[in-house]
Amino acid sequence: xxxxxxxxxxxxxxxxxxxxxxxxxxxxxxxxxxxxPDEVAGLDGxxxxxxxAGTSDAPGANxxxxxxxxxxxxxxxDPDYDPSTVLSRVEELRDLSATQGITLHExxxxxxxxxxxxxxxxxxxxxxxxxxxLYSNASTEHRQPLGYTVERQAAVxxxxxxxxxxxxxxxxxxxxxxxxxVHALQFQxxxxxxxxxxxxxxFDRWTTDSRLVTTAIVEGDAMWxxxxxxxxxxxxxxxxSEYNRTLARAAWPHSVAGTPYYYGYEYYESAGSxxxxxxxxIERPPNSTAELLHPGETVERVPLPPDPEIPDDRNLTRxxxxxVGELVVRHALRMNGLSFARAxxxxxxxxNDRMYYYAAAGATGPATHWVTTWESEREAREFAxxxxxxxxxxxxxxxxxxxxxxxxxxxxxxxxxxxxxxVERDGATVRITAAEVADTAESLADAAGESADDPANxxxxxxxxxxx
Numbered sequence: 001x002x003x004x005x006x007x008x009x010x011x012x013x014x015x016x017x018x019x020x021x022x023x024x025x026x027x028x029x030x031x032x033x034x035x036x037p038d039e040v041a042g043l044d045g046x047x048x049x050x051x052x053a054g055t056s057d058a059p060g061a062n063x064x065x066x067x068x069x070x071x072x073x074x075x076x077x078d079p080d081y082d083p084s085t086v087l088s089r090v091e092e093l094r095d096l097s098a099t100q101g102i103t104l105h106e107x108x109x110x111x112x113x114x115x116x117x118x119x120x121x122x123x124x125x126x127x128x129x130x131x132x133x134l135y136s137n138a139s140t141e142h143r144q145p146l147g148y149t150v151e152r153q154a155a156v157x158x159x160x161x162x163x164x165x166x167x168x169x170x171x172x173x174x175x176x177x178x179x180x181x182v183h184a185l186q187f188q189x190x191x192x193x194x195x196x197x198x199x200x201x202x203f204d205r206w207t208t209d210s211r212l213v214t215t216a217i218v219e220g221d222a223m224w225x226x227x228x229x230x231x232x233x234x235x236x237x238x239x240x241s242e243y244n245r246t247l248a249r250a251a252w253p254h255s256v257a258g259t260p261y262y263y264g265y266e267y268y269e270s271a272g273s274x275x276x277x278x279x280x281x282i283e284r285p286p287n288s289t290a291e292l293l294h295p296g297e298t299v300e301r302v303p304l305p306p307d308p309e310i311p312d313d314r315n316l317t318r319x320x321x322x323x324v325g326e327l328v329v330r331h332a333l334r335m336n337g338l339s340f341a342r343a344x345x346x347x348x349x350x351x352n353d354r355m356y357y358y359a360a361a362g363a364t365g366p367a368t369h370w371v372t373t374w375e376s377e378r379e380a381r382e383f384a385x386x387x388x389x390x391x392x393x394x395x396x397x398x399x400x401x402x403x404x405x406x407x408x409x410x411x412x413x414x415x416x417x418x419x420x421x422x423v424e425r426d427g428a429t430v431r432i433t434a435a436e437v438a439d440t441a442e443s444l445a446d447a448a449g450e451s452a453d454d455p456a457n458x459x460x461x462x463x464x465x466x467x468x
Contacts, residue, residue, distance in 0.1 A: 070098045077106040080163070081174045089233060090181040093225045095275035099188045103157045104177070109165040114139035121253040122208030123322040128355055129252070130419050131368040131434035132324070132332045133394060138250035138415040147176040149183035151193070156184045170237040178229040182222035191282045192218060202285055209289050209325025212260055216292055217285050220264020221278045227265070240265045246334045250415065256331055263292060263327065271295035289327035290350050302351035302373040305429060308448035315361035316444055322357075324370070326350035329383075336390045346386040349379030351428075356448075360440050367435035367444050374428045384425045387432065391421060401438035409438070424449065 072083045083104060091097050116137050119129040129135040146169060147160045158180045160166075163173045186192040196214065203210040223240050230238055243262035247255035267286070268278055286292045290299040310316045326347045333343035353372040360367055374380035388396075391410055399409040399420055412418035422433040422445035431452075433445035 071101040072104060073101060074104045074106075077104075077162070079104075079173065079177075081172075081177075083177060086174055086177050087181050089229065090178050090185070090225060093228050094182055094185055094221075096185045096189055098185060101155070102181075102184050103155065105157060105159045106162050107159055108162055109144045110142060112142050114141050116140075117251060117253050119253070121256050122211045123206075123320070124208050124324070124328070125320060125357060127357060127366045128322065128324075128368055130417065130436075131355070131370060131432065132328070133336050133390065133410070133419075134249065134252040134332055135417075136250045136252065136415045138248075140248065140250040140254075143251070143254050146171065147180045149180045149187070151187040156187050158184060172234055172236050175226065175229060175234045175236050175238065178234075179222050179226045182225045183218075186218065186221070186282070191279065199285065203287075205323070207323035207325070208328060209323040212256075212289050212325060212327055213285050213287075213292050216260035216264030216267060216289075217278075217281050218264070219261045220266075220268050221282065223261055223265040224268055224273055224278065246331070246340075249335055252335060255335065256328065259327055259331060263289075267292050267295050288323075289325040293326060293330075293344075294348070300351060300375065302375070302428065304352050304354050304371055304373055305452040307451075308356060308369060309451040310358070310444070310447045314443050314447050315364070316358040316367065316440075316447070317360075318356055318358050320357035322355050324353050324355055329353075329372075333386065333390060337393050338386065338390065342386075346383055349375045349383070351375050358444060360435070360437075364440045365436040367433065367440050369444055369448050370432045370434070371448075372430045372432070374430070377428050380425055380428045380430050384423055384430045387430075388423055391423075396421070399438045402442060404438075404442055407438055407442055426452075 072087060074083065087098060087102075116139050119126040119135045119137075121129075124132070124134075126135060144161060144165070145159075146166060147158065149156065149158050151157075158177065160173055160176055160180070166173050166176060183192070199210070199214040200206055226238075227240055230236060240262055243258040245255075245258070247258075268281070271277065271281065286295070287301070288299060291297070308318075310318070329350060330343045330347035333346055334340060338346065351373045353370065355368055355370040358367045358369070372380075372383065374383060388408070391408055394410045396408045396410045398405050399407040401409070401420070404422075406422065408421045408423065410419050410421065417436055419434050419436060420438040420441040422431075422441050424431045424433075424445065431445070431448065433441050433448065435441035435444065
């Protein structure tokens with residue numbers, strides 16, 4: 001095994017603050033690398049060896065250092081490029097300087113047969129994925145992260161896919177390292193921490209929507225530098241637009257996970273792309289993916305109806321809640337056949353949402369009640385119509401299990417269970433209740449509707465709700 005190698009990098013003046021995490025390339029890193037901001041730097045599956053750069057010399061190490069240097073140490077591999085040069089270029093592009101040593105590691109692609117990806121992303125649980133018509137138990141190919149960055153015990157470690165495996169993606173290891181060095185600088189300048197505490201305090205609650213926002217501003221920052229690096233120093237066949245795509249339904253967590261890379265980059269292109277602008281956005285992120293998708297526009301958060309008060313005799317117990325957000329609405333419609341432009345148009349006008357999860361007693365199965373509010377009745381009407389259209393495209397018909405003709409049933413496929421829906425609109429509010437059993441969907445929809453109409457339930461959801 002090659003001996004650890006260390007590269008000395010001269011310290012420059014620290015100018016501004018930075019942001020967070022993993023890979024570059026033409027394929028999306030696996031969901032575990034990007035699904036939640038507290039995992040965005042690829043904390044899953046990282047070896048528990050805690051080497052810290054700059055503490056001692058290894059036998060045979062190539063080291064040139066002065067009192068004003070930081071060290072880059074490579075563990076177990078010898079790159080055919082100079083990591084110190086890459087870091088120097090990234091420091092210049094990002095207008096930030098490394099403050100301590102960084103350790104580089106290399107790993108091989110984890111080849112394996114197609115597998116069933118777990119139907120979760122952010123705070124979306126499997127039953128929520130069913131309601132969004134994303135769930136699938138079909139198998140999909142392994143998607144290897146091209147690289148990821150972690151901070152452990154105040155030391156930054158970068159993990160890179162080996163050069164030969166990266167060649168299959170049309171990207172060099174040097175370019176991936178440039179992307180990851182941005183995350184290293186983000187860690188070292190305290191805009192990013194493993195707990196993501198600096199982001200959690202910016203949001204009233206930690207949801208799928210807020211996680212996508214924070215991932216986007218962090219990854220958008222790194223993607224901006226990556227694009228600059230490609231233009232100046234690397235001839236890899238690569239573009240940030242590679243992340244603006246829709247994968248097969250079986251890979252929906254990967255598909256959603258790729259969106260922050262593209263939309264984060266697009267946000268900076270519209271809102272301001274200087275290093276100082278990007279640092280400021282990381283410090284004060286947009287309030288929702290709606291603001292991320294529409295920089296410069298004021299997205300007024302329309303209060304939600306009160307939390308549904310479900311009577312005990314309905315045998316429904318709430319156990320989780322989540323804000324899905326405009327970006328997931330857009331992507332779910334895209335994954336179910338709407339064009340990019342139509343999905344974006346339908347999702348535009350989103351003003352708030354909340355998806356409530358319920359456990360049902362006996363064999364009646366779990367259920368969700370998804371409340372969305374829109375900027376106008378027209379936009380709410382357009383969304384409700386598009387959602388019904390999407391259900392129709394998936395084979396929806398009037399349920400044969402009930403006399404209620406408004407209850408729709410999307411039949412089971414080879415890879416997803418059948419789901420009953422009750423879709424209702426009241427002014428600028430659209431309520432979508434979903435369950436595998438028709439009676440459960442109708443009972444929950446009726447109880448939630450009665451609760452919304454009850455004057456006694458006057459407190460807003462925003463003030464009395466917590467995520468579970």
